[in-house]
Amino acid sequence: MNDSKSPRNRVAAHIRELPKSGIRDFFELVMSMDDIISLGVGEPDFVTPWGIREATIYSLEKGHTSYTSNLGLLSLRQQACEYVRKDFGVSYDAESECIVTVGVSEGLDLILRAILEVGDEVVYHEPCYVSYPACIKMAQAKPLPLVTTEEDGFSLDPAKLKSTLTDRTKVLLLNFPNNPTGANLSRDQKKEIAEIAVAHDLIVITDEIYAELTYGERSPSIAAFPGMKERTVFLHGFSKAFAMTGFRIGYACGPSDLIDAMMKIHQYSMLCASIMGQEAAKEALKNGRRDMESMKSAYLTRRNMIVKRLNNIGLPCVNPEGAFYVYPNISSTGLSSQEFATRLLKEERVAVVPGTAFSQEGEKHVRCAYAVSTSDLETALDRIKGFVERVRSENKTSPGFRKHKKDKVAIAN
Numbered sequence: 001m002n003d004s005k006s007p008r009n010r011v012a013a014h015i016r017e018l019p020k021s022g023i024r025d026f027f028e029l030v031m032s033m034d035d036i037i038s039l040g041v042g043e044p045d046f047v048t049p050w051g052i053r054e055a056t057i058y059s060l061e062k063g064h065t066s067y068t069s070n071l072g073l074l075s076l077r078q079q080a081c082e083y084v085r086k087d088f089g090v091s092y093d094a095e096s097e098c099i100v101t102v103g104v105s106e107g108l109d110l111i112l113r114a115i116l117e118v119g120d121e122v123v124y125h126e127p128c129y130v131s132y133p134a135c136i137k138m139a140q141a142k143p144l145p146l147v148t149t150e151e152d153g154f155s156l157d158p159a160k161l162k163s164t165l166t167d168r169t170k171v172l173l174l175n176f177p178n179n180p181t182g183a184n185l186s187r188d189q190k191k192e193i194a195e196i197a198v199a200h201d202l203i204v205i206t207d208e209i210y211a212e213l214t215y216g217e218r219s220p221s222i223a224a225f226p227g228m229k230e231r232t233v234f235l236h237g238f239s240k241a242f243a244m245t246g247f248r249i250g251y252a253c254g255p256s257d258l259i260d261a262m263m264k265i266h267q268y269s270m271l272c273a274s275i276m277g278q279e280a281a282k283e284a285l286k287n288g289r290r291d292m293e294s295m296k297s298a299y300l301t302r303r304n305m306i307v308k309r310l311n312n313i314g315l316p317c318v319n320p321e322g323a324f325y326v327y328p329n330i331s332s333t334g335l336s337s338q339e340f341a342t343r344l345l346k347e348e349r350v351a352v353v354p355g356t357a358f359s360q361e362g363e364k365h366v367r368c369a370y371a372v373s374t375s376d377l378e379t380a381l382d383r384i385k386g387f388v389e390r391v392r393s394e395n396k397t398s399p400g401f402r403k404h405k406k407d408k409v410a411i412a413n
């Protein structure tokens with residue numbers, strides 16, 4: 001039998017080697033259970049604001065059901081570029097430096113496929129959004145993770161970045177405010193990182209999907225720093241801040257040669273983003289700011305509540321400066337992140353995501369998304385408290401745990 005046709009070889013090697021998402025089995029289990037409070041999914045609990053839904057219905061009524069330009073509606077690109085200029089401090093030409101994508105997900109895939117070749121490296125910080133290492137591998141390049149730590153507030157230390165780079169590193173991929181930690185970068189950190197990117201001639205991809213959900217002072221995008229606009233691809237979208245996950249609209253702004261290269265892939269693989277989603281995005285940019293601010297203020301109230309209560313329970317967490325996630329340290333329970341999440345789900349019907357989904361170093365953490373109602377959050381935290389107390393009392397009577405705990409302390413020292 002011809003070996004190249006054997007079933008084992010039907011799937012391309014780089015896809016065969018791609019691990020399935022670390023949280024897939026876990027969410028299969030969540031979906032099979034009733035009455036769960038889920039702090040698991042990274043999705044706003046708010047329905048898309050009515051004004052945006054209404055504008056979408058109206059555009060359908062008017063019969064807007066066609067393809068659009070491959071790059072997306074020019075009117076949307078113009079609005080998006082104006083928004084980026086005002087809110088992020090960078091000016092782009094709507095006709096040549098902007099493309100509308102199917103969410104940030106497609107924008108990320110397009111830019112990675114457009115610029116990477118076998119052997120190129122992409123440096124990115126871990127813990128990170130689950131898609132990053134997978135998308136880098138799908139583009140046949142090598143992921144170069146840079147571990148961010150609790151001690152550094154999960155922010156990116158420019159000195160560590162510098163020492164991680166090699167001759168093959170072509171791209172730096174950033175996501176701040178960060179999924180899963182909520183960490184952010186200060187203006188000074190961005191400046192230092194920008195200087196490194198210029199000195200090492202890196203292309204920078206900045207995923208700013210959580211930018212509006214910044215609770216402290218908001219600094220300009222890294223694309224706005226000297227020497228950066230020409231080397232940065234700015235990815236943004238409507239899923240999180242405007243509660244529009246189902247509309248699947250994002251956009252990328254960057255140098256025209258890179259947008260052009262992204263466009264080549266997009267026109268053959270996707271053709272264009274859906275016109276209904278694009279009409280909705282136009283309305284979000286035109287009139288959505290007030291709703292966005294009120295959702296942000298609800299997230300902030302919940303953030304303050306969850307951080308305070310987790311710390312009181314003895315699951316310390318770095319105070320998230322943005323997004324809607326918190327990443328508590330669960331090591332005092334003696335459970336692995338998978339054990340913690342599975343037992344919490346089965347015993348208390350609360351879903352959180354094991355930290356190992358976001359980083360090889362994630363064993364000491366779980367991710368809790370606080371995009372749920374305040375009352376559900378209160379109940380979930382009561383259940384987490386009860387669970388942690390029970391685990392701790394079990395540990396007191398279990399000599400096995402004491403040994404485990406002692407080993408851990410020894411390692412930590």
Ligand SMILES: Cc1ncc(COP(=O)(O)O)c(C=O)c1O
Nearest residue numbers: 042103104105129179237239250
């Ligand atoms: C950091 C980050 N980037 C991108 C995405 C995907 O966004 P979109 O819905 O725009 O594809 C997510 C979704 O959770 C995310 O957390």
